[in-house]
Amino acid sequence: xxxxxxxxxxxxxxxxxxxxxxxxxxxxxxxxxxxxxxxxxxxxxxxxxxxxxxxxxxxxxxxxxxxxxxxxxxxxxxxxxxxxxxxxxxxxxxxxxxxxxxxxxxxxxxxxxxxxxxxxxxxxxxxxxxxxxxxxxxxxxxxxxxxxxxxxxxxxxxxxxxxxxxxxxxxxxxxxxxxxxxxxxxxxxxxxxxxxxxxxxxxxxxxxxxxxxxxxxxxxxxxxxxxxxxxxxxxxxxxxxxxxxxxxxxxxxxxxxxxxxxxxxxxxxxxxxxxxxxxxxxxxxxxxxxxxxxxxxxxxxxxxxxxxxxxxxxxxxxxxxxxxxxxxxxxxxxxxxxxxxxxxxxxxxxxxxxxxxxxxxxxxxxxxxxxxxxxxxxxxxxxxxxxxxxx
Amino acid sequence: xxxxxxxxxxxxxxxxxxxxxxxxxxxxxxxxxxxxxxxxxxxxxxxxxxxxxxxxxxxxxxxxxxxxxxxxxxxxxxxxxxxxxxxxxxxxxxxxxxxxxxxxxxxxxxxxxxxxxxxxxxxxxxxxxxxxxxxxxxxxxxxxxxxxxxxxxxxxxxxxxxxxxxxxxxxxxxxxxxxxxxxxxxxxxxxxxxxxxxxxxxxxxxxxxxxxxxxxxxxxxxxxxxxxxxxxxxxxxxxxxxxxxxxxxxxxxxxxxxxxxxxxxxxxxxxxxxxxxxxxxxxxxxxxxxxxxxxxxxxxxxxxxxxxxxxxxxxxxxxxxxxxxxxxxxxxxxxxxxxxxxxxxxxxxxxxxxxxxxxxxxxxxxxxxxxxxxxxxxxxxxxxxxxxxxx
Numbered sequence: 098x099x100x101x102x103x104x105x106x107x108x109x110x111x112x113x114x115x116x117x118x119x120x121x122x123x124x125x126x127x128x129x130x131x132x133x134x135x136x137x138x139x140x141x142x143x144x145x146x147x148x149x150x151x152x153x154x155x156x157x158x159x160x161x162x163x164x165x166x167x168x169x170x171x172x173x174x175x176x177x178x179x180x181x182x183x184x185x186x187x188x189x190x191x192x193x194x195x196x197x198x199x200x201x202x203x204x205x206x207x208x209x210x211x212x213x214x215x216x217x218x219x220x221x222x223x224x225x226x227x228x229x230x231x232x233x234x235x236x237x238x239x240x241x242x243x244x245x246x247x248x249x250x251x252x253x254x255x256x257x258x259x260x261x262x263x264x265x266x267x268x269x270x271x272x273x274x275x276x277x278x279x280x281x282x283x284x285x286x287x288x289x290x291x292x293x294x295x296x297x298x299x300x301x302x303x304x305x306x307x308x309x310x311x312x313x314x315x316x317x318x319x320x321x322x323x324x325x326x327x328x329x330x331x332x333x334x335x336x337x338x339x340x341x342x343x344x345x346x347x348x349x350x351x352x353x354x355x356x357x358x359x360x361x362x363x364x365x366x367x368x369x370x371x372x373x374x375x376x377x378x379x380x381x382x383x384x385x386x387x388x389x390x391x392x393x394x395x396x397x398x399x400x401x402x403x404x405x406x407x408x409x410x411x412x413x414x415x416x417x418x419x420x421x422x423x424x425x426x427x428x429x430x431x432x433x434x435x436x437x438x439x440x441x442x443x444x445x446x447x448x449x450x451x452x453x454x455x456x457x458x459x460x461x462x463x464x465x466x467x468x469x470x471x472x473x474x475x476x477x478x479x480x481x482x483x484x485x486x487x488x
Numbered sequence: 489x490x491x492x493x494x495x496x497x498x499x500x501x502x503x504x505x506x507x508x509x510x511x512x513x514x515x516x517x518x519x520x521x522x523x524x525x526x527x528x529x530x531x532x533x534x535x536x537x538x539x540x541x542x543x544x545x546x547x548x549x550x551x552x553x554x555x556x557x558x559x560x561x562x563x564x565x566x567x568x569x570x571x572x573x574x575x576x577x578x579x580x581x582x583x584x585x586x587x588x589x590x591x592x593x594x595x596x597x598x599x600x601x602x603x604x605x606x607x608x609x610x611x612x613x614x615x616x617x618x619x620x621x622x623x624x625x626x627x628x629x630x631x632x633x634x635x636x637x638x639x640x641x642x643x644x645x646x647x648x649x650x651x652x653x654x655x656x657x658x659x660x661x662x663x664x665x666x667x668x669x670x671x672x673x674x675x676x677x678x679x680x681x682x683x684x685x686x687x688x689x690x691x692x693x694x695x696x697x698x699x700x701x702x703x704x705x706x707x708x709x710x711x712x713x714x715x716x717x718x719x720x721x722x723x724x725x726x727x728x729x730x731x732x733x734x735x736x737x738x739x740x741x742x743x744x745x746x747x748x749x750x751x752x753x754x755x756x757x758x759x760x761x762x763x764x765x766x767x768x769x770x771x772x773x774x775x776x777x778x779x780x781x782x783x784x785x786x787x788x789x790x791x792x793x794x795x796x797x798x799x800x801x802x803x804x805x806x807x808x809x810x811x812x813x814x815x816x817x818x819x820x821x822x823x824x825x826x827x828x829x830x831x832x833x834x835x836x837x838x839x840x841x842x843x844x845x846x847x848x849x850x851x852x853x854x855x856x857x858x859x860x861x862x863x864x865x866x867x868x869x870x871x872x873x874x875x876x877x878x879x
Contacts (some may be wrong), residue, residue, distance in 0.1 A: 125829025
């Protein structure tokens with residue numbers, strides 16, 4: 098089959114799925130989304146939308162029937178159903194093996210460590226005593242994590258001292274796998290987006306400097322303001338990680354810069370990532386287009402940076418309610434500002450509702466402008482109006 | 489109402505409508521399309537699609553009910569229905585007055601000439617004798633045109649000599665308005681895209697050099713390879729034209745460069761235009777996004793060129809039939825190539841099915857690469873396969 102004729106199925110219809118579809122549509126692809134929310138961000142731009150839970154095996158099989166290749170916008174999905182499909186010969190990218198290894202943060206770290214990639218020291222936790230043991234070995238603080246299903250800081254618990262061990266264990270343990278990691282006191286958090294093709298071709302995006310607030314990504318700054326050597330090293334690690342997981346598609350590798358010579362891999366996501374949103378305005382071919390190219394088997398596009406760029410997330414503010422976006426008109430008076438509104442009908446406090454990017458002649462200039470825009474553009478929740486007829 | 493909350497109605501669901509929607513969706517707009525073809529390019533990415541003829545007044549009124557602002561992707565539509573809606577207070581951009589004047593090439597030229605903008609000499613034709621008269625005045629060849637509904641060379645007839653007058657008249661006259669224009673022997677055809685806001689703010693895109701084949705745009709090259717002075721003059725004319733028509737939205741002004749000092753305005757389109765497709769990869773904010781920004785009342789975006797770029801149209805080839813795209817995989821091995829497939833189900837010979845752009849370090853390099861890509865990527869019609877059950 099001609100690559101360009103492949104029908105694409107995407108599990109997940111959030112903002113990442115939406116942004117994949119916007120790129121797929123330029124190339125004329127037919128896209129089916131699987132997402133439990135009827136009016137999810139991808140809904141209005143999908144050719145078809147299967148409204149079903151991510152773990153609904155029948156729905157995933159239905160998606161497979163409608164698609165020549167299946168991909169996904171997040172990793173906490175029914176890997177067993179995908180595995181059966183893959184055995185039946187269905188094309189799934191990234192592969193089930195990649196997904197299965199990455200989905201579990203312990204096996205992810207193991208795979209990286211085995212290949213000699215530097216990661217914080219880590220260990221499996223079955224009972225609270227294990228944490229004390231690692232505390233003696235790695236020292237405190239320790240990061241306690243659920244091995245699966247964590248994101249945006251959910252499923253993480255920072256155990257600052259020995260006295261917090263039991264509380265941390267009790268907070269996260271529900272007969273699930275837990276792990277601890279050595280706490281890395283880093284100079285900077287950075288991330289790399291990389292796309293790898295079916296033919297093992299790899300393209301790497303410029304390094305982004307990430308700033309988190311309350312464990313949620315707040316800002317990405319590109320260039321990252323690190324030395325050329327560190328930039329090179331981070332890119333090299335990005336390549337290695339793609340090969341470790343035999344990744345096909347766009348992956349994100351989050352890293353800690355400990356010092357001028359030391360980069361730790363923190364976490365890997367087998368999909369386009371929030372910290373790569375800057376690539377839409379900042380790079381020749383963005384992370385979503387390269388993801389689509391990779392999974393259908395097309396050669397990958399140029400990841401060059403067009404100009405310095407800053408991305409800031411727009412989280413739901415004030416209160417939960419009907420989504421209202423304010424301040425875009427004022428913000429657009431500033432050159433180089435692009436606001437993305439995901440189209441989630443309900444705004445919730447701290448929910449990712451949109452983001453904006455600001456380009457500039459330097460990262461500093463872009464950041465200055467971005468901080469002005471931050472004061473202008475907000476997404477808030479409003480009380481839902483009920484129509485007079487009660488509808 | 490907050491600009492960002494406005495629901496947008498678009499008359500026409502072809503490639504221009506599709507590209508408008510792709511930009512509107514990033515900003516989270518709700519979009520309804522009116523187009524007679526169920527599976528038109530805009531269909532799968534519109535929130536709603538009213539399947540109806542462009543002249544169907546009821547359908548246009550239905551679109552108005554679903555939209556806070558109406559715009560359109562081509563100009564041969566029911567201006568009377570729009571006029572009634574505008575009188576009722578509906579927001580339509582570009583305005584009905586702009587549309588009415590531009591829709592008729594004679595009144596378009598009159599409006600330009602009245603404001604002192606240089607256009608080829610022209611005159612209204614009611615009978616064949618009028619053409620002889622203008623022939624004596626302007627000389628042959630003469631361009632005979634239908635005043636309305638012409639595009640891509642349809643409705644144009646080049647009268648090379650006196651002997652062809654009657655044949656030309658007979659070919660185009662069907663109780664409709666005709667006009668003649670002095671034939672300009674030009675050095676270069678160029679066009680300007682310009683966007684004007686509700687507040688009369690104007691942004692102008694870099695000049696493109698257009699090459700037509702069989703009266704259909706084939707290639708746009710940017711920069712246009714003209715002197716800085718001509719570039720400046722063309723941009724100034726673009727601004728003047730936007731003001732003449734009180735345009736809101738993105739317009740295209742096609743021009744003839746006669747010599748180093750003389751630019752004629754050929755035709756104006758009150759909408760984004762094929763010769764501005766290069767802006768998607770070539771400019772910071774493309775013609776479609778600026779169109780959307782203008783019609784909802786947002787400040788306009790940066791039209792700066794990112795790098796030299798060439799656009800080539802992909803017309804249907806070989807025969808009419810089910811659309812098949814070939815050669816994208818080979819083409820994507822060349823850096824800087826982006827293929828756009830409009831998603832028209834049926835390929836027809838000479839129908840606009842897609843386009844590609846190629847970026848480069850210089851226009852020459854981009855053009856070299858583009859000519860390679862032209863040999864690779866083709867859209868052809870295949871015989872439609874009939875399923876065994878006859879469906």
